[in-house]
Amino acid sequence: MQKNLIEVRHIQKVYNERLVLNNIDFTIAAGDFVALVGMSGGGKSTLLRLLAGLEAPTSGEILQNDVAVTGLNTKCRVMFQEDRLLPWFNVLKNVTLGDKQPEQIAKATELLDLVELADFSAAYPQSLSGGQKQRVALARALMADPELLLLDEPLGALDALTRQKMQKLILKIWQKRQVTIVLVTHDVTEAVRMATKVLVIKDQKIAWQTAIDLTYPRKNLVEVDQAAQQITQVILDEHQEKEA
Structure with a gap:
């Protein structure tokens, strides 16, 4: 069993009396590739900033290798859209x-x-x-x-072909260097193509999390599309809330 690199425990984040993240709990195993997906403004990038120690949670805690992240997380690096x-x-x-x-x-x-x-x-x-x-x-x-590489929509501004090339490059580096990656993306298909696990953030919470048990490289478009449709349905269905 892989050791947990990250443990997020009961995280809450409030900005100017507005609740952005509420009671967030999840773990990331060392070597995982985790994708965070959800609607715009749902708190994905905020969660990434908390993992990086660029901001502090209002309550709860984040542990990396069983040590609380307080202040700047020197064992991670962030790659932004810019x-x-x-x-x-x-x-x-x-x-x-x-x-x-x-x-x-x-x-x-x-x-x-x-x-x-x-x-x-x-x-x-x-x-x-x-x-x-x-x-x-x-x-x-x-x-x-870095033990942890945080990717905040770094491919969002690229054209489709360049984006696919970057996806393959990131996967190659992840597999070669065995770095743990967390990717924020609005593209559910991209999440399925790249990640070992997808977390859906909705209504300030983790609405659903699922492992993507597809072999790499993920060239079977039918399998990718089926998994992407299932995750998209969770994001769009206001009454559906699952955990797997």
């Missing part, structure tokens, strides 16, 4: 954040090869496509060897 690259740094320096130590440069070079940008280390962000910028951001996130 690439947030520094325009005055080239690709290599964006990955190292300007660190000139030889071991850091060597590590960044290896990561750029992993994200298929080995030939772009001297390029600047303004010359890159949207997908290339996100690959640089992914390499930068991996520089710290």
